[in-house]
Amino acid sequence: MGDLLDRLRAALPAEAVVTDPDVTVSYARDMAGFCEAGAPAAVVLPRTVEQVQHVMRTACELRVPVVPQGARTGLSGAANAVDGCVVLSLVKMDRILEIDPVNRIAVVEPGVVNAVLSRAVAERGLYYPPDPSSWEQCTIGGNIGTGSGGLCCVKYGVTAEYVLGLDVVLADGRLLRTGRRTAKGVAGYDLTRLFVGSEGSLGVVVRAVLALRPAPPRQLALAAEFPSAATACAAVCSIMERGHTPSLLELMDRTTIRAVNDLARMGLPETTEALLLAAFDTPDPAADLAAVAELCTAAGATAVVPAEDAAESELLLQARRLSLPALERVTGTTMIDDVAVPRSRLAAMLDGVAEIAARHGLVIGVCAHAGDGNTHPVVCFDPADPAAAARARASFDDIMALGLDLGGTITGEHGVGLLKKDWLARELGPVSLDLHRSLKHVFDPYGILNPGKVF
């Protein structure tokens, strides 16, 4: 270990290598529960590509594990340290290198915070869509590592669709450039997409070329109240089947609504079983909302409340964004699941989750990117009660099993990390898993990059 630190420091400024255990422990884990985390040997905070290459070359020669890290807002343990590792935190590489309105691209370092980029491009009349609710903290590197989504995905897609090219430091310190700066390109295999969602297990992203869009008009939203999850989900299906493309189509169940009211006195309707939020950023959003309101009513909505203006719409979104922190306060802690199903199975998913909650005697609030079929069942439990924690863990597994049964996936946007490792093998099956292992071996023959994660 002395050797490791000496060699790291040989080509890094003193302040870039942190070894004080009181400090390094604060880099040990992301926001996921139920995941072990080890003690890092050092936390390195590089500022240049060359410094990252030095770290990887050193770690490779000494066969020391390296855990790439962004803001540690991850929800699957994917950024958790392992004993004796180098935590490679990219947060100091946080420059926006270029914003190019003609080519509609931005070039950024990995530590740029999502909201910082979003605001910077908005000033130029542009839009970087991926908007995880953690956007004020999480980094573009972490978004690429997990393949993050958010509220806007139903219209604009996920992070993967906005990554045109990457600079990646490989496990042995070599620098790889993937992809392109052009709108189109099919030269060679799509290595760019292989890195997106690979959770730091194939290489360290040190630069990204991102696609931007023109800024859309401000969105206008409505809230629709439903007497059951099933009727709300039927509305979702008919909205999508009729060819609407809302900029947001979110669902909150009763538990979530109450939690949000408790946290922020939002005045959401507590007697309703499911609240649907829909928004449009089209040229005539009021007309689109009126059509959607009709479909909601036809599906059984008891009330449909359009926002008066963009500001009121933003309040509704705020309510949705507060869902996770609000549910966390219900019983002290939560486990957030992230199962996506075909949207036609959304009702079956929600009913199944209710059944699982009842069976385990747990509170499970559900919020969902309903338009995408991406549910977040949030299991609430008292962390001080080991029996409750065990039931929470069991219900979590039941939820993933249900998602797979319904033709879905165990993770729509939060990733696999440590939390869902065992389940990934079930979802992929042996042929795919075998190929995953071989691919990992190509990029990381000594297994030093974020070992123990994903599979």
Add this chain to the structure above:
Amino acid sequence: MGDLLDRLRAALPAEAVVTDPDVTVSYARDMAGFCEAGAPAAVVLPRTVEQVQHVMRTACELRVPVVPQGARTGLSGAANAVDGCVVLSLVKMDRILEIDPVNRIAVVEPGVVNAVLSRAVAERGLYYPPDPSSWEQCTIGGNIGTGSGGLCCVKYGVTAEYVLGLDVVLADGRLLRTGRRTAKGVAGYDLTRLFVGSEGSLGVVVRAVLALRPAPPRQLALAAEFPSAATACAAVCSIMERGHTPSLLELMDRTTIRAVNDLARMGLPETTEALLLAAFDTPDPAADLAAVAELCTAAGATAVVPAEDAAESELLLQARRLSLPALERVTGTTMIDDVAVPRSRLAAMLDGVAEIAARHGLVIGVCAHAGDGNTHPVVCFDPADPAAAARARASFDDIMALGLDLGGTITGEHGVGLLKKDWLARELGPVSLDLHRSLKHVFDPYGILNPGKVF
């Protein structure tokens, strides 16, 4: 070889294995010039996944090369036979298995013709955007193999963005399922995208889950005449910079315009140096076109002619779609390049191509997916004149070098195949090429899948 045929026939219907050389020779090559093609030992036309698995298992055991094939409309030699290979033509696996409007997906076999799928989904109010000009012939399997584009990409993106999941028969006959049927999903590495654009070198696609969109309104187009390529390209940049999203933004140069008129008496304006076609499929296309017309005029357009209606707009698109066949008649044959550059470099690209044409004493017509910076310089030459052919080949290389100098890629949508193999190495560089080789080895350790293509 007797052994190969016996073993193939053991689990295939007689008519699925073709060995008559008069017939097999017609499967030897795609539409690209300047590419060698070998003589297949057999052409196999499977109808089921199991039959494909049987072919791959047999070929793997006997170490016989296999060349997957769609409709052979490719423009890079990627589907060309190699001596003694099995041509594995997927054209008989042409069933549309499912069209699901709620989940907005289609599930298809690889031999489905692009236009057949497009029409089938249109009947359900849905839209499968990728629209290569060859859409009446080319197959979805071939589109996935090459990562095809088309006219609509400037708004709707390329094939890659519509492939959610694949069933792939691997080199050893195992069946791999990748991706998902859900709108979102980040479970494991993105193997789906690795296959898109891999030109049959990693596996045989036997089923695809494709994303659909709601059918947009019919598009309305305009044509704008410019006194120079530079002014037309300036208009393209200002249209994109001002945040417009046309459903099509195409450029034809004078040579192309004349060729199209000669072929189809279209009455396009022959005195203009560059014609820009723009279309919108928005709720109010006339308003969007008016804004674009103003930008064209500001950039120097000498005339802007809006189409009267959707039918007239379709005629303009027809003219654009006829560009390649029309240019082919100029001197008897053509080489079609496919260089994409950042759209801000489009003018430099077109000027550079004009200089290359002059230097080599050749006619080079250019049509371009201008909104994407994706140019198709079409080198016209007399195939009976070996000196002209040599100059054509040299100019082709100069065009790719120019594209790379301008920060572009050697192929925006047509792929690498045999034609651009040497150039791919230049674009990718040694680190990427090294990884490409390793990835190929993972999927195809004996090198039997489409050997000699891509790199």
